Amino acid sequence: MGIQFNNIPGAGLVAPLFAFEVTSGGSYQSASRLLLVGHKNTGAAIADNTPQAVGSAQEAVALAGAGSMLAEMARVAFLNAPVQETWIVSAAATGTARVDTIKVNSAPAGGGAGVIEIAGEPVQVQIAAGDSANTVAAALAAAINAYFNTLTGACLPVTATVSTDTVTVTARHAGAIFSDLDFFVPTTVNTNAFAGAVLTLTNTVPAAGDPDLSGALASLGDDPFDWIVSPFADATNIGRYAALLNDTSGRWAYSRQVYGHVFAPSTGSTSALTTLGLALNDRHLTILPRIASAGNATPAWLWAAGLVARIVPWLSDGVTGNVSRNQTGLVVEGVKAQRNRSTVPTYAGRNTLLRSGVSSFLITSDGRVAIDKIITTYQKDANAQPDETFRDIQAIGQLVAILRFFRAQLSYEHGQKALADENPGGLGSLSTPKSIKATLVHAADTLELQGVLENARGFADRLIVQRNTQNANRVDILAPIDRVNALDVIAANARLYSQYRAEG
Incomplete structure (x- = not known):
């Protein structure tokens, strides 16, 4: 078997030398963004x-x-x-930023805690006895602008200003995606001072526009x-x-x-x-x-x-x-x-x-x-016929994993090689359709062990690797992949008997 070198010449060295060149044998690691x-x-x-x-x-x-x-x-x-x-x-x-108003109609005489949820985040205001609607509105606007959920790190997608008893809330970004921005006064919160008719919520400027x-x-x-x-x-x-x-x-x-x-x-x-x-x-x-x-x-x-x-x-x-x-x-x-x-x-x-x-x-x-x-x-496929091949998101993840692994193994073993029909001298500088096929078969075996594809033996039987008839520098491959399927449905027939029939 011939030994392949990338840097040490195969001929012409006469002076004494004991040298190693260092190359990578390839070590694939999957990653995604x-x-x-x-x-x-x-x-x-x-x-x-x-x-x-x-x-x-x-x-x-x-x-x-x-x-x-x-x-x-x-x-x-x-x-x-x-x-x-x-x-x-x-x-x-791009487009128009959504604007809403929160009017404080009244304040509970005895004070309390008022809670309004904006985009699912609870904004709480402490109301003192005797506070006016204007005072409560100012406190609410300040709470919206200062909101930070110390437990989750969440902030609000809106900012607020106040004028007398009304808080004006503006989305941070323009666009129709804010159309269903959620404002909600929970009634399940015990003694929520904002429950009932305390607040009036009005969408004054609808969100509009989609970004390019x-x-x-x-x-x-x-x-x-x-x-x-x-x-x-x-x-x-x-x-x-x-x-x-x-x-x-x-x-x-x-x-x-x-x-x-x-x-x-x-x-x-x-x-x-x-x-x-x-x-x-x-x-x-x-x-x-x-x-x-x-x-x-x-x-x-x-x-x-x-x-x-x-x-x-x-x-x-x-x-x-x-x-x-x-x-x-x-x-x-x-x-x-x-x-x-x-x-x-x-x-x-x-x-x-x-x-x-x-x-x-x-x-x-x-x-x-x-x-x-x-x-x-x-x-549907290109002929408008029903086709479930690429329906499951797992199929996309598997396909990416398989193709990247195949490409990596082919690169490790056949990059910077010459191509011949046969390699009788076992030269490391030559690749053949047979050796390329072996690389893919071994890769399929690995992916079968890793639970990505199945029936690696069937893959090997169906795999075709051949030199292109028009381009002598090219190899064509048919790689029929059988992917592992997600277990989505278990259907069982629970047959009930008063008594099992006697075995004859």
Whole structure:
């Protein structure tokens, strides 16, 4: 067998020499990035359309500003994936900022504690006996502006000003995504001084407008961003996601191979969500549903960041089989369940959403949000025939893990080689179709042991590696992959007998 050297010449050395050259045999380690797309505060340090890594929620605040969409998305993401490599990219907000007023109609004569929840965060005001409505309004505006949840690190997505007895609350960012920003006076809080008719809530300026994400998405270049969370699911930006990730010239193209998948939330009725899903057919896009008019305390951008961050550590794990697992029941931290539980999708409703290309969620018995099933919007092949190949989000994670591992092994063993039909001298400088096939077979064996693909023997039987008939420098490969499937359904027939029949 010939020994391959990269630096030591194979001939011409005459002077005595005892030398080692040091090369790498290749050691593959899987890794992935979570990217959060959103808005920064005015004057924040991070520049628009410039992806930047953040190592903590505090660092995101330093870059994007306290209470900004990006800082809050990072906070919730780190609650669910504490050690995930996370990046943020800011896109300029456009449109009209939502404005609401909170009028203090009266103040309880005996004082007390008033609580109003804004975006799910409880803002509390202490009211002294004899305080006027104007005093209470000033205290409420101050509490909104100073709000910081010391337990979770949460800030509010609004700022406040006051005039006499009325607090004017303005969203930190412009855009229609603030349309269902939640204001709620809880009546379950014992002796809430704001309960009843104390406050009048009015939306005076509706939110409007959708951002142009072209610059932010283009700034990704060919850097690896596997899991992209964008709060915007308007038709124009959905079209931009398709352009970013398409298989012909986008991030999934053979000429780029940097991959990526976009998750976007959408709020609507089951009917509206179903209509949206059926109009889409993209294996690179996932729609995360929120039910409209259900009392959604958690804003859409935090809902998406939380759900995706909860599953990304599994989707990125092609070593222990987590990428292949059913994700049902994973509890999402930092998000609140809708208040109107009567509109939570039933099994039939969730099944309808899933069959329409929209993911689904659960509310646990103790009122927490959990993953039900996350899917892509892919439903039909190029001939408009039903196709479930790329439906499950696990398939995307597995595909990325498999392709990257295959490419790494091929690079380690066949990079910078010559190509021949046979290698009778066993020269390390030559590769053959047979040796390339062996590399892929061994890689498949490894991935089978790691729970990513199955039936490695069948893969070996079906694998075709051959030299191209027109280009002598090229090898063509057909690699038929059988992926491991998530265990989603267990169906059992519990047959009841009064007594087992006697065995004859």
